[in-house]
């Protein structure tokens with residue numbers, strides 16, 4: 001279950017998420033009413049909800065009682081087992097000690113803290129609303145509030161970022177002994193202030209080699225500190241992998257509520273649908289009892305097969321050949337003729353008797369590999 005919470009204090013330069021800046025407390029609460037109204041229209045999920053993820057935006061700007069209302073509404077219509085992972089994305093600087101205790105009280109048991117960098121000049125340039133001291137304080141408050149499943153995020157490949165600064169960011173994050181660490185390469189999204197600044201030449205991005213060195217540094221230093229890389233951008237202590245993200249990578253069904261949220265029926269129904277990104281239009285629709293769905297697509301078996309391999313390769317465990325055969329009724333190699341061999345020859349992919357996996361080099365250029373599976377013309381064996 002994904003709940004999009006679109007409030008932000010200000011817009012970061014690289015952000016293209018559906019968000020609103022400057023919503024007051026009443027409007028935020030009405031937005032959460034809209035989320036509950038939308039959920040009440042949803043078809044019930046066939047099984048238990050094993051993960052609830054409040055993503056944003058800045059969900060830590062929502063009142064704990066509003067987060068609690070959504071969780072109560074979920075539990076009123078669906079089976080939410082007691083061990084369900086309930087994650088709240090939080091930004092340092094938007095949290096108070098009493099709010100944290102209240103989030104915990106209403107059922108949040110995991111926090112994902114967006115730190116992004118450990119240097120004040122990078123945070124300022126990204127237009128983040130916090131400074132480094134606030135990030136330190138936030139972690140102390142979270143631990144004091146007894147959050148024992150804490151994830152932290154950072155971004156590399158920032159304009160003018162040096163390898164030494166990236167090393168400092170990794171050291172800073174790991175000094176807090178988080179349970180989970182997400183390290184993302186900066187994506188420059190079209191239409192963002194960052195894209196315009198890069199276009200004008202006022203921001204200079206690090207070259208490919210330096211970004212590669214930053215990825216290598218993450219890959220070597222995190223395991224040395226007890227974190228296992230289990231996905232391209234994610235590292236965790238044993239047993240602290242993100243259940244929520246794993247559900248996406250494993251093609252499990254999910255329901256998304258809120259502006260711009262996506263849902264997926266799972267492989268059986270093979271349908272994906274999504275809400276409009278405009279927050280106020282979404283509220284109007286959902287609060288009037290109308291369906292806020294803005295679009296949908298039906299996925300063919302061939303599309304599902306391409307996605308299953310693409311998503312599966314993101315995990316370091318790779319794609320199980322027997323699971324693929326069982327699901328699609330055909331060997332993976334037959335489903336993608338002429339794709340595996342060249343990727344192996346280029347040392348981007350390797351095969352074991354049971355799996356295919358990205359090599360270290362393949363992980364560095366994952367998108368090149370994924371494109372081969374997503375654009376392959378599949379034989380009739382997969383899509384009769």
Ligand code: SF4
Pocket residue numbers: 007008009010011012015016017019056057058091
């Ligand atoms: S805090 Fe996150 S969602 Fe909000 S503007 Fe920044 S990047 Fe976007």
